[in-house]
Amino acid sequence: MAQWKVLLVDDEVEFATTLAERLTLRGIEAVTVHDGEAALQRIAVDPPQIVVLDMMMPGLGGLEVLRLIKKNHPGIPVILLTGRGSTKEGIDGMDLGAYDFLMKPIKIEALVEKMKEAVEQSTSVRAKETG
Amino acid sequence: MIGNVKRWLHEFTTDLTGFADYGNAPHRYRRLRRNMIILGMLGSMLPLLLMAVVNYHQYQRALKNEVVQPMRALVNKTKHSFELFLTERLSAVSFIASAYTFQELADEQTLNRIFRVMKKEFGGFVDLGLIDSSGIQVSYAGPYQLKDKDYSEQSWFQEVKVRGSYISDVFLGYRKFPHLIIAVAHTTGTGESWILRATIDTDKFNNLIASMGLEPTTDAFLLNQDWILQTPSKFYGKVLDVCALSYPPVSYEPNVVETWDSDGKEVLMAYTFFVTPKFVLAVVKPRGEVLKPWFTLKSELFFIFVAGVVLICLALFKVTDVMVKRMEESDQKREAAYHGMEYSNKLASIGRLAAGVAHEINNPLAIINEKGGLMRDLIEYSPNFPDREKFLSLTDSIVQSVERCRTITHRLLGFARRMDVEVEVLELNEVLREVMGFLEKEALHRNIDVRLQLAVDLPRIASDRGQLQQVFLNILNNAFQAVDDGGFVSITSWDRDPDTVGVSIQDNGKGMSEETLKHIFEPFFTTKKGSGTGLGLSITYGIVKKLGGDIEVHSKEGQGTTFTVFLPKKAKSDTGA
Numbered sequence: 027m028a029q030w031k032v033l034l035v036d037d038e039v040e041f042a043t044t045l046a047e048r049l050t051l052r053g054i055e056a057v058t059v060h061d062g063e064a065a066l067q068r069i070a071v072d073p074p075q076i077v078v079l080d081m082m083m084p085g086l087g088g089l090e091v092l093r094l095i096k097k098n099h100p101g102i103p104v105i106l107l108t109g110r111g112s113t114k115e116g117i118d119g120m121d122l123g124a125y126d127f128l129m130k131p132i133k134i135e136a137l138v139e140k141m142k143e144a145v146e147q148s149t150s151v152r153a154k155e156t157g
Numbered sequence: 158m159i160g161n162v163k164r165w166l167h168e169f170t171t172d173l174t175g176f177a178d179y180g181n182a183p184h185r186y187r188r189l190r191r192n193m194i195i196l197g198m199l200g201s202m203l204p205l206l207l208m209a210v211v212n213y214h215q216y217q218r219a220l221k222n223e224v225v226q227p228m229r230a231l232v233n234k235t236k237h238s239f240e241l242f243l244t245e246r247l248s249a250v251s252f253i254a255s256a257y258t259f260q261e262l263a264d265e266q267t268l269n270r271i272f273r274v275m276k277k278e279f280g281g282f283v284d285l286g287l288i289d290s291s292g293i294q295v296s297y298a299g300p301y302q303l304k305d306k307d308y309s310e311q312s313w314f315q316e317v318k319v320r321g322s323y324i325s326d327v328f329l330g331y332r333k334f335p336h337l338i339i340a341v342a343h344t345t346g347t348g349e350s351w352i353l354r355a356t357i358d359t360d361k362f363n364n365l366i367a368s369m370g371l372e373p374t375t376d377a378f379l380l381n382q383d384w385i386l387q388t389p390s391k392f393y394g395k396v397l398d399v400c401a402l403s404y405p406p407v408s409y410e411p412n413v414v415e416t417w418d419s420d421g422k423e424v425l426m427a428y429t430f431f432v433t434p435k436f437v438l439a440v441v442k443p444r445g446e447v448l449k450p451w452f453t454l455k456s457e458l459f460f461i462f463v464a465g466v467v468l469i470c471l472a473l474f475k476v477t478d479v480m481v482k483r484m485e486e487s488d489q490k491r492e493a494a495y496h497g498m499e500y501s502n503k504l505a506s507i508g509r510l511a512a513g514v515a516h517e518i519n520n521p522l523a524i525i526n527e528k529g530g531l532m533r534d535l536i537e538y539s540p541n542f543p544d545r546e547k548f549l550s551l552t553d554s555i556v557q558s559v560e561r562c563r564t565i566t567h568r569l570l571g572f573a574r575r576m577d578v579e580v581e582v583l584e585l586n587e588v589l590r591e592v593m594g595f596l597e598k599e600a601l602h603r604n605i606d607v608r609l610q611l612a613v614d615l616p617r618i619a620s621d622r623g624q625l626q627q628v629f630l631n632i633l634n635n636a637f638q639a640v641d642d643g644g645f646v647s648i649t650s651w652d653r654d655p656d657t658v659g660v661s662i663q664d665n666g667k668g669m670s671e672e673t674l675k676h677i678f679e680p681f682f683t684t685k686k687g688s689g690t691g692l693g694l695s696i697t698y699g700i701v702k703k704l705g706g707d708i709e710v711h712s713k714e715g716q717g718t719t720f721t722v723f724l725p726k727k728a729k730s731d732t733g734a
Contacts, residue, residue, distance in 0.1 A: 110515075131519065134527075
């Protein structure tokens with residue numbers, strides 16, 4: 027089922043790696059990076075189908091990284107994770123082009139569901155564009 | 158001793174003027190009121206009292222002068238009349254003594270003729286006699302048989318020989334009626350001396366006194382300088398009695414003294430001493446009579462003073478009352494505002510703290526969640542895992558516990574959330590019905606009587622639907638928790654005034670104590686031990702305030718609680734929390 031690849035961006039290494047492992051178990055290839063710069067570099071060399079991005083990170087913040095991804099790779103959907111429970115932050119993120127946002131701690135099923143939706147939508151858009 | 162007094166005085170003045178802060182003690186305003194009244198009284202009454210005292214003395218002096226002056230004048234005038242009367246008679250006798258020779262006067266016929274002329278021209282003469290140098294009356298004209306009477310032993314005879322003239326005190330003498338004598342000594346060129354002596358009737362004195370025109374209560378009389386009455390007095394004795402009044406200081410000018418008569422009555426006595434003869438003229442008036450106008454004025458003065466004091470007191474009490482009440486009110490308002498501010502600050506800082514804590518906890522919680530989840534995944538994905546069921550249930554319980562924590566942290570974050578208010582024009586009744594919809598099942602299940610009393614013509618208001626739902630849901634949840642099964646909850650809406658609408662939610666539940674009421678809107682305050690976060694009503698309070706409204710709560714233990722929410726019809730322009 028490993029048709030697509032997800033890039034997990036979170037400064038909490040334990041969280042990111044464990045989540046990646048769980049996604050892998052569910053047949054989703056997950057790559058983890060732990061800061062914004064690394065995420066942008068990774069996308070540049072190996073663009074994933076989807077990015078799951080934590081909003082609170084040292085250095086480049088989640089929203090800034092999101093802006094840069096949307097600028098350079100508008101086709102890649104981004105799902106935001108927020109530890110703050112702030113709807114406003116999430117809405118700001120969606121205004122910048124995020125597909126959706128989830129509050130930590132997340133339910134893995136909900137995340138997988140959202141990712142599928144996002145990837146399907148983006149592939150269909152891309153199909154339309156190429157077709 | 159002096160130190161003690163000083164300290165006490167200092168404490169007293171400090172207490173009076175310091176308006177010390179007695180905190181919220183209920184006697185604080187009573188004390189303030191008392192101090193203000195005392196100070197006000199001192200400030201206004203002292204000058205008034207001083208003025209009254211000064212006025213009192215001034216008026217007393219002025220009035221007394223007004224009374225005393227005429228008395229003096231009268232005494233002086235009458236004294237002159239007396240003096241004139243006596244001088245005239247003395248001159249007449251002197252003239253006769255000079256104009257006639259001893260031989261002429263010794264002739265009874267001549268003496269009788271002279272006596273008749275004198276009586277006719279001057280009046281008051283009773284008799285006239287000629288006494289030779291040895292004291293024998295050699296001739297006599299008058300009603301009595303006094304010829305050849307020897308006067309040589311009498312003191313006046315010696316005196317007149319030395320001084321040349323003499324006016325006696327009043328005496329009864331042989332004649333048994335009051336009279337006085339005037340005697341003049343005459344010495345001829347040959348050195349021979351003789352005396353002409355006349356008796357004068359004191360009726361003339363009485364006439365002089367009667368001519369003073371005195372009031373019935375006023376007494377006037379002539380005395381000699383031994384204080385023996387020479388004319389009858391109305392109140393103080395008959396002729397030749399010692400006057401019942403005390404002897405005044407000697408004064409040849411008219412003088413006035415205040416004294417007491419034998420009845421202890423206060424009297425004013427105007428008097429003057431005569432140089433010659435040695436008489437005293439006195440006019441006596443009862444003091445009360447004299448000072449009647451003064452007493453009238455005094456009572457008027459007193460009345461004005463008392464009226465002034467009463468007026469000042471009334472005004473002072475009223476003004477002080479109003480002022481202290483205002484102060485109390487403004488203090489209360491300030492306190493309430495301060496309390497409110499403190500409260501919002503508390504809410505804000507607790508909000509920040511809660512958000513911080515929730516966020517910090519959320520990250521490790523997320524890790525636990527993932528680790529637990531991974532464990533569960535691993536067990537699930539390997540069918541031969543030993544004790545599979547057991548471990549599955551263990552990991553499930555970890556995940557569930559995380560889920561519970563997540564609920565709490567999200568609620569905390571929600572409490573702190575500063576969401577923008579989304580204002581729309583809405584039907585408040587509709588919002589209330591929607592919210593009731595959430596609770597319908599519970600109401601049915603617990604047989605709770607929900608009464609909707611919604612104003613039909615309630616105007617639409619501009620507010621945030623989601624926030625309002627949260628507000629009413631919170632309050633209704635509380636109401637539902639407070640009532641027993643079968644209780645009632647009523648929701649009432651009404652058009653309160655041109656600017657606001659009101660919604661009240663009343664229940665007949667267990668109610669709240671006053672202590673609980675005091676803290677009801679404070680974050681983390683809860684009576685539901687273990688099951689509540691204590692945030693519901695503080696969130697409600699925060700939202701209502703944010704929407705520009707107000708919330709009130711009334712409750713009685715055992716009877717129920719009423720929450721009343723007032724909302725502005727127009728949205729608050731400043732929606733910042």
